[in-house]
Amino acid sequence: MGLRSPETAAPAGPRLPGARIPAVRPGDGRLLRPPTRPGQPAAQERIDPSALQTPSVRAALAGVSRICPAFTPRQVLREGSRHILVAGTIGRAPVVAKCLAPQAVRSEYFEQLVADFHHEVAVYRAFVRHRPPVRLPRLVAADHDRCVLVMERVPGRPAARERHPANAPTPGEVRALLTAVRTLNLWRPPTDVFQPRLDYQLEIARYHSVGQLTDRDAGDLRGLLHGLGHAPLQLCHGDALLSNMLLAPSGPVLVDWEQAGWYLPGYDLAVLWSVLSGDTAARRQISQLAQSGGTLARDAFLVNLVLVLMREIRLYDVPGAGEEQRIMIRRLYDDAALARRAVRAAVGTR
Numbered sequence: 001m002g003l004r005s006p007e008t009a010a011p012a013g014p015r016l017p018g019a020r021i022p023a024v025r026p027g028d029g030r031l032l033r034p035p036t037r038p039g040q041p042a043a044q045e046r047i048d049p050s051a052l053q054t055p056s057v058r059a060a061l062a063g064v065s066r067i068c069p070a071f072t073p074r075q076v077l078r079e080g081s082r083h084i085l086v087a088g089t090i091g092r093a094p095v096v097a098k099c100l101a102p103q104a105v106r107s108e109y110f111e112q113l114v115a116d117f118h119h120e121v122a123v124y125r126a127f128v129r130h131r132p133p134v135r136l137p138r139l140v141a142a143d144h145d146r147c148v149l150v151m152e153r154v155p156g157r158p159a160a161r162e163r164h165p166a167n168a169p170t171p172g173e174v175r176a177l178l179t180a181v182r183t184l185n186l187w188r189p190p191t192d193v194f195q196p197r198l199d200y201q202l203e204i205a206r207y208h209s210v211g212q213l214t215d216r217d218a219g220d221l222r223g224l225l226h227g228l229g230h231a232p233l234q235l236c237h238g239d240a241l242l243s244n245m246l247l248a249p250s251g252p253v254l255v256d257w258e259q260a261g262w263y264l265p266g267y268d269l270a271v272l273w274s275v276l277s278g279d280t281a282a283r284r285q286i287s288q289l290a291q292s293g294g295t296l297a298r299d300a301f302l303v304n305l306v307l308v309l310m311r312e313i314r315l316y317d318v319p320g321a322g323e324e325q326r327i328m329i330r331r332l333y334d335d336a337a338l339a340r341r342a343v344r345a346a347v348g349t350r
Contacts, residue, residue, distance in 0.1 A: 051076040060084040060099035063148045067141040095140055100147035116258040117147045123257040130189045134180050135253045156248030168279035177245055180252040181268045185234050197238055197261035207310045220347045224299045231296045233262035240268035266290050266301030270308045277331055302343050309336045
């Protein structure tokens with residue numbers, strides 16, 4: 001089975017999950033609000049000079065001044081437990097500084113946060129040497145050891161501000177975003193520039209061990225993986241949420257590259273499919289793209305989709321969920337059941 005709408009003609013082999021998705025309920029998209037990303041102007045920004053004087057922000061600015069003495073801070077875009085984002089200027093050029101928050105040192109995820117930050121710095125530096133065919137903020141300066149990243153601030157608005165938006169972008173915007181993602185995915189930089197970012201066997205074992213995947217689910221996914229053993233990997237953004245895509249006058253701009261690297265084909269498409277539950281037309285487009293590469297591309301997409309949906313369920317299905325979140329959880333479980341059936345149909349055709 002595939003990720004396609006019932007209205008379109010069925011190709012040979014199983015169809016991918018398509019449009020049989022519950023309608024979006026009001027408020028679903030407000031469950032998770034990702035922080036403003038580097039290079040991403042916030043909506044309705046309010047300048048608060050006092051925010052620049054908090055101990056955490058002052059510590060972050062000290063790190064920025066070491067690599068960019070001419071940086072003039074203007075506004076705190078985000079002061080979170082993991083990252084601090086400060087908008088400012090260097091001369092007349094608008095920039096954004098991203099720093100690891102001092103509070104992150106006390107986080108149980110500290111080592112992973114540092115590793116992800118180092119990886120993002122490495123990705124931006126790699127893009128200086130090997131320019132990708134998509135738009136992204138230009139690297140200005142970086143301090144690998146102190147976890148400081150300064151990049152241009154790109155004008156534009158996020159394609160969505162929520163992880164699972166209640167209102168999807170327009171059809172034209174969706175087409176532009178999918179074109180940008182596919183352009184990146186089809187790019188072939190030198191193989192030693194990026195690294196694989198997901199251990200698929202480990203992910204299957206992890207979700208199986210906590211009961212999210214049944215024995216049959218795990219066996220089916222491993223069966224598809226076995227058939228993908230020699231399939232070429234694909235360069236993916238790795239976190240292709242709409243909140244990580246700016247709609248700029250010159251076209252889509254991709255930001256937040258912490259998870260960029262080599263994946264099985266279709267990982268970015270799987271992420272987009274998982275968060276566009278209210279847009280059946282967009283899901284149909286994604287399904288068709290996933291199938292256009294043939295059986296191996298379809299199978300890789302299905303493996304990615306199941307693992308992405310398992311991650312989203314773990315993110316949302318937590319104690320104390322309110323009514324809106326429970327609606328989201330039910331929808332994610334419905335999507336996961338649809339993806340499981342698609343995987344079983346794909347295994348049956350091998």
